Amino acid sequence: MCPQADSNTRNRIRELEQLLHQKEAELALLAEIAEIVASEEGLDAAFAIIAERARALLDAKTVTIPLLSADQTSYTYRAAAGLNAEELTGAELPIEVGLCGWVLRHHKPWWRGTLEDLDENERNYWEKKAGNIILVPLVGKRRFLGGIAAIDKLDDSNFTERDLDLLAMFSRQVGFAVENAMYLEELQAATERTEAYRRQLEQSNRQLLRTNEELEHLALHDPLTGLPNRSLVIDRVQQAILNARRNQEPMALLMLDLDHFKEVNDTLGHLVGDKLLIRVGERFQSSLREPDTLGRLGGDEFAIVLPQASQEDAQIVAEKLQDALRRPVDIDQNSFSVAASIGIAIYPEHGPDPSSLLRSADIAMYVAKRARNEFAIYQPEYDTYNPDHLSLLRDLREAIRRNDITAAFQPKLDLRTGNIVGMEALARWQHPEKGDIPPYEFIPILEQTGLIKPFTLQILEKAADYCAQCRAKKMEFSVAVNLSMHNLRDDRLPDQISEIISRHDIAPRQLILEITESAIMHDPEHSIGILERLNEMGLRLSVDDFGTGYSSLSYLKRLPVSQLKIDRSFVKTMARDKDDAMIVRSTIELAHNLGLDTVAEGVEDEETLEQLRAMHCDMAQGYLISRPLSADNFFHFMLSSPWAARSELPEPDSA
Ligand code: C2E
Ligand code: MG
Ligand code: MG
Numbered sequence: 001m002c003p004q005a006d007s008n009t010r011n012r013i014r015e016l017e018q019l020l021h022q023k024e025a026e027l028a029l030l031a032e033i034a035e036i037v038a039s040e041e042g043l044d045a046a047f048a049i050i051a052e053r054a055r056a057l058l059d060a061k062t063v064t065i066p067l068l069s070a071d072q073t074s075y076t077y078r079a080a081a082g083l084n085a086e087e088l089t090g091a092e093l094p095i096e097v098g099l100c101g102w103v104l105r106h107h108k109p110w111w112r113g114t115l116e117d118l119d120e121n122e123r124n125y126w127e128k129k130a131g132n133i134i135l136v137p138l139v140g141k142r143r144f145l146g147g148i149a150a151i152d153k154l155d156d157s158n159f160t161e162r163d164l165d166l167l168a169m170f171s172r173q174v175g176f177a178v179e180n181a182m183y184l185e186e187l188q189a190a191t192e193r194t195e196a197y198r199r200q201l202e203q204s205n206r207q208l209l210r211t212n213e214e215l216e217h218l219a220l221h222d223p224l225t226g227l228p229n230r231s232l233v234i235d236r237v238q239q240a241i242l243n244a245r246r247n248q249e250p251m252a253l254l255m256l257d258l259d260h261f262k263e264v265n266d267t268l269g270h271l272v273g274d275k276l277l278i279r280v281g282e283r284f285q286s287s288l289r290e291p292d293t294l295g296r297l298g299g300d301e302f303a304i305v306l307p308q309a310s311q312e313d314a315q316i317v318a319e320k321l322q323d324a325l326r327r328p329v330d331i332d333q334n335s336f337s338v339a340a341s342i343g344i345a346i347y348p349e350h351g352p353d354p355s356s357l358l359r360s361a362d363i364a365m366y367v368a369k370r371a372r373n374e375f376a377i378y379q380p381e382y383d384t385y386n387p388d389h390l391s392l393l394r395d396l397r398e399a400i401r402r403n404d405i406t407a408a409f410q411p412k413l414d415l416r417t418g419n420i421v422g423m424e425a426l427a428r429w430q431h432p433e434k435g436d437i438p439p440y441e442f443i444p445i446l447e448q449t450g451l452i453k454p455f456t457l458q459i460l461e462k463a464a465d466y467c468a469q470c471r472a473k474k475m476e477f478s479v480a481v482n483l484s485m486h487n488l489r490d491d492r493l494p495d496q497i498s499e500i501i502s503r504h505d506i507a508p509r510q511l512i513l514e515i516t517e518s519a520i521m522h523d524p525e526h527s528i529g530i531l532e533r534l535n536e537m538g539l540r541l542s543v544d545d546f547g548t549g550y551s552s553l554s555y556l557k558r559l560p561v562s563q564l565k566i567d568r569s570f571v572k573t574m575a576r577d578k579d580d581a582m583i584v585r586s587t588i589e590l591a592h593n594l595g596l597d598t599v600a601e602g603v604e605d606e607e608t609l610e611q612l613r614a615m616h617c618d619m620a621q622g623y624l625i626s627r628p629l630s631a632d633n634f635f636h637f638m639l640s641s642p643w644a645a646r647s648e649l650p651e652p653d654s655a
Contacts, residue, residue, distance in 0.1 A: 026173065029053050033177055043178075043185050047079030050148070050174050055081040057170060058163050060150035064088050065138065066100040067146035075100045075146055083152075099135045102126070103147050109136040111164045134159045136168040140179025147171075222296040224274055225281040233295035233303045237354040240307040241347050251347045252314035254304040255361035256284070256321060257369065259339040259548065261300035263521035267555075268334070275331045280338055283324040288317070303361070311346050311377060318342045318375040339548070341368040342375035350378045370440035372548065372569055382441075395431060396442055400455055405429045407462040408628035409479070412599060412621045413643060415613050420644050422478035424514070424621065425463040426628045427455075443484065452486045457496060464504040464511065466631055471506070475638060480512040480542060485519035488527040494534055501537075508538030514565065516544045524555055535560035542599070547587060557594065564591040568602020571622070575607045585615050592616070 032053075036046040047065050055063040062082040066075040073095055080088040095101040099110050102122075108114075111134045118126050135149040148171045153159060220232040228236065237253055244251040258280065265273035277300065284302060285294050293305040304321070306314055321342060328335040343365025351357035360378040368376035376382070399405050409423040429437045446452040463479040470477050487493055501508055513534060520527045520543075531541055542563035543556070547570055566587050574581040584600065591598045600612050603622030612620055625643050629636075638644045 026170075029170075030173055030177075033174055043181050044079065046178070046181060048081065050178070051079045051081035051085075054148055054150065054167060054170055057166055058150045058159070059154045060159075061152040061154055062088070062150070064149045064151070065146065066093075066098075066149065067138075068095075068100070068104065068144065072104070072144075078146070099133065099149065100147055103135050103137050104144060107137060107144070109164055109168055110134060111161065112158060113161065132158055134164050134167060136164065136171045138171050138178065139175050140182075141176055142179065145175065145179060145182065222298075225278050225296050227281055227285075227302075228293055228295035230295070230297045230303075233293065233297065233305060234354045234358070236293040236295070236305045237357060240305055241352075241354065241357075243307055244347055247308070249308055250310050250349075252306040252309040252311070252317075253345045253347070253357045253361045254306065254314060254318060254321070254375075255297070255343045255345075255358070255365045256302045256304065256340050257365055258300040259341060259369065260518050260521070263518060264336065266521065266524070272331055272334070276329060276336060276338070279329050279331065280325070280340075283329075284321055287320040287324045292317070303358070309346075311344070314344045314346065315375070315377070318344060322374045341365050341373070343368055344375060344377045346377070366444070367440070370444065372545075372567075392437075392442075393445055396429075396445060397451060399429060399431075400446075400451055400458065403458055405455065405458065406630070407459055407466070408630060409466065409634045410621055410628040411626050411634070411637065411643070412478075412480075412619050413625050414619050415609075415617055420477075420625075420638065421619065422480065422512070423634065424480040424482075424628075425459055425466070426482070427459055428628075447484055447486055450486075452484050453490055456481075456483060456487050456493075457500070460497060460500050460511075464500050464506055466634075467506045467510050468504045469631070473635065476510070478510050478512055478540070480514050482514045482544065483519065485516075485522045485527075488515065488519055488530055489523060491530065493530060494537060497534065497539065498537055509540060512540045512542050512563065514542045514544040517546065517548070520555065520559065528555075528558060532560055547583060561596060563597045563599060565599045565601050565621075566617075568622070571600045571602040571608060571612075572604060574611060575605065581611065584612070584617075588615050588617050 033046060033050060036049055039045075051063045051065050054060070060082065062080060062084060064077050064080040067078045068075050074092055075095060075098075076092040077088045077090065080086075093100075095104065103110055106117075112132070115123070115126065131151070132153065133149060133151045135147045138145045138147050148167060150159065150163070150167060153163075220229060220235075221227065222229045240251040258276075261273065261276070264276060277296070281294070281296065281302070284304070288294055288304065291307050293303075295303045295305070297303050304317065306317060309317070322340065325338050325340055328337050330336075343361045343363065345351060345357045345360035345364060347357055350360040363382045364376045364378040367382045368374065406428045407425040408428045409425055411420045412422045412424065413419070414421040427439050427443070429439075429442055431437050443452070446455050460481050463481045467477060467479050497511070501511060515527075515531070520531070535541060540563065541559070541561040542565055543559070543561050544565050545567040546564045547567045564587065566584055570580045570583050570587075574584050588598045597618045599619040599621055600608075600617050601621045603609050603612065603620045603624045605624055609620055609624060626637055626641065
C-alpha cells in the first residue's frame, strides 16, 4: 500500500470517526433535550441547555434564543449562554430591530454571506449592523418560533458557512421538540388560568349565593327574633292555602297579640321589651310542630300558620300557646306575667286568600282582647271593617247625635254591711236593626273616631242625672262611669265633669271614675296630671280590671286612686282555681296595704261571694247580685231584690 493511499485512508477513517462522533453527540443532545423538555424542569431549563449546547457546538462566545411573541410584533431572548448571557436573557425587542425580524421576514438563516442578498435599503442598514453573528430560524411543525443566534467565535475568527449549516441542523433538530414543549407549556398555563378562573368563579358564586341567602333571610325575617316576617308569613299562608285547596281540607291562621306589651316598653324600656319578645317567641315556637310557621308581624304581634288544620286543631294550638305563657317570663331580675289574645281564621270559611284571612284573624284577635277571652274564632258578625263597618259607624254617630245610647246600672254590694251602696253605669246600644251591640264592639269604634269624647260626656250626664233621680227617691248612691284612655288625654274633661256635677247638684264623691291600668299606662305622665285634678275636685278614682294589665306598682302608689276592681277573669274562676283565689287574696291585701278599697267584679255564685267575704273584700258586683239594669229596673230591684232588702238606705259616702 502506498504511503499516500495510507494517509488518505487514515484521513478518511478520521473523518468518518469524527462524523460518527458528531452523530453520536447529536443523538445524545436530542435525547437529552427530549428528556429535559418532558421533565419537570420546564422549558426554561431546556432552552438554557439548548443554548449552551449550541454555543459549545460552534465554539461561540454567546448563543441566544430569541422567540417571537404570539402576535409577531416583538421577540424576547428566552435563553442565552456564554458571555452576557444573564443580561440578554429576558430582554424584549420590537420585531423591526435586529436580525430576528429579518430572519422571520426572509425565512432563511442570517450569515455574513447573506449581506450579498440584501436589497438596497437593507444593505445600508444591515451592513452597518452586521457583526460576527449568525442566526438561524427556529421553526416548529406548525409555526415560526424564533431563532438561534451565535455571536463571535471564541478564537475571534469569523463564523463559517459550515458553522451556519451546523447551527441550522441543530435548530431543525430541536425545533419540533421545542414547539411541542411550548404548546404543552401554553396549554398548561391556559389550563392553570382556566382552573384559577374556575376557582375564582366558584368562589364568587359561593359568595353570591351566601349574600343572596343573607339578603333573602333579611328580607323575609324579623331581625329581632329571627322569625319569619309578614312577607314570609303571607307567603306561607299562600302555600298552605294552595295545599289545602288541592287536598280539599282546611288550614288555619292564628294571630296573636300580647296584652299590655306597650306598657312594658314604656316603663321598662325597649331593651326589656325586646328580650320579652324574643323569649315569648321561643316559648311559642316550642309549642308548635314542624310544619307550622311562627312569624312576627311587627310590634307584639305574632302569626301562626297551621297547614292542614281544622277549627278544632287551631283551637288546641291556641290553648297550647296560652299554656306556654302560664309560667312567668324572667328577664334580668324581673318576672313578667304575660298574657296574649289570639284570633283564629280558617280557610276557606273565613277568607279565600292570605290578606282576607289575615284580616279575619286580626278581627277575631281584637274581639278576643276586648272580650278578654284567651282566643276567639272569627265570625262575620265581628267584622266591623266590612262594608257594614261604615254603616255601623254612621249609625253610631247618629246614635250619639240623637243621644240614643243608654246606660244600664249594675249594683254594687258592700260586703261589710250587706248594703247596696252604688252602681256602675254601663253603656248599652240598641241598634234599630241589629239589636243589642255589646260595648266591646262599639267602644273601640268610638275610640278610633274621636266620638268617645261626646259619648263619655253623655254617659256621665246620664249617670249624674240618675244619681239625682235616686236622691229624689231618697236613695243616695255612688255611680261609677268608665273612662277610656282617650278621655285621660283630654285636658277639658275636669271642667266638663265639674259642670255636670254642679248642674245636677250631686256631691263630687258620688261620682267614681273607672280607669283601666292600661289606659293610665298609655301616657302615664299626662294621665296622672288629669287624674290629680279630678281627685282635687273630690271625685273618686277606681282602677278597673285590675290584674289584667301590666301593673306597675310604683305608678299605682303615685295614682290618686281609692279603689281597685279585681278583674272578673280571676273572680269567676277563684272558687275552682287555687291560683286565681291566691291572686284575688293577694290583690285584696295589696290594696288594703295601699289604703285602697276592693271591688270584686263578675261574682256569679254564693261560694265566690263567701270566699270574698272571708278575704275581707270590701265590695262585690256581678250577675249573682244583679245583671246591669235599666234605670227603671234598678228602682224595681231596689224595691224587690233580696239583696236590696237587706240594705239599709245607704249613706252617701260609703261606696
Ligand atoms: P267593665 O268596666 O269591666 O264592666 C264590667 C263588665 O262585666 C260589664 O260588661 C258587665 O256587664 C260585666 N259583668 C258584670 N257582672 C258580671 C258577671 O257576673 N259575669 C260576667 N261574665 N260579666 C259580668 P259590659 O257591660 O259588656 O261592658 C264591657 C266593658 O265595656 C266594660 O268592662 C267597660 O270596659 C266597657 N264599657 C262599658 N260601658 C262603657 C262606657 O260607658 N264607657 C267606656 N269607656 N267603656 C265602657
Ligand atoms: Mg268598669
Ligand atoms: Mg272591669
